[in-house]
């Protein structure tokens with residue numbers, strides 16, 4: 001029997017907070033309306049301030065193997081840890097606070113409310129608003145002691161060659177799958193255009209929440225949840241050879257969602273208590289009274 005790899009605290013938590021990953025995504029994909037500041041930050045991309053993010057990707061790319069993903073699926077997709085109402089799960093998620101940068105960091109609930117409120121302000125259907133509200137709920141994985149790089153970070157297919165469009169691609173040299181002939185060809189274990197439903201993605205909050213919600217939301221919503229961190233596809237089209245026509249259609253929704261996730265930070269933080277009745281109604285309309293984590 002294989003013994004599970006034990007990670008040190010440093011290996012589990014290379015980032016001061018998991019928001020550092022999303023701040024980094026924002027530098028990579030700046031909002032077009034705000035290019036000046038973003039370009040400036042981009043020039044500093046390789047500066048020492050980015051070392052924690054670099055270390056985060058080194059660990060992510062080294063350890064997210066096909067076998068690791070299958071183990072995490074077996075471990076977490078039984079949903080046998082906790083049972084609670086969705087709003088309660090949000091409050092649980094919000095216990096994940098980090099005091100590294102109290103001035104600028106929003107708590108998790110505020111990011112979710114801002115994303116959802118921006119979607120609502122643009123007049124989108126209510127299931128799209130609800131998707132914005134819950135899309136990062138899977139980050140509760142952190143509260144179960146999971147390494148940061150197995151909760152957040154760009155996701156990518158495992159079981160086939162890693163695209164050089166994935167950020168810090170060079171770190172895949174340390175991933176055993178890169179030298180495994182089963183997994184290191186263009187298609188690996190997959191067939192051309194087999195559809196993403198047949199593809200295993202690196203493990204994280206996206207897949208975990210998708211599996212939790214798959215019976216309750218429209219398919220467009222489920223694609224947004226499942227693939228919102230798959231930047232090498234929704235921004236770079238690096239895995240067109242695995243997508244089928246249906247994926248291509250549905251990815252329009254993933255692309256529609258992404259700006260709300262990245263660019264909805266507003267100077268006026270939402271007041272959770274005021275918004276709670278609206279979101280409780282939305283939750284009750286689509287989701288069961290309690291969810292299992």
Ligand SMILES: [Fe+2]
Nearest residue numbers: 135136228229
């Ligand atoms: Fe996310």
Ligand SMILES: [Fe+2]
Nearest residue numbers: 111135136261
């Ligand atoms: Fe998010």
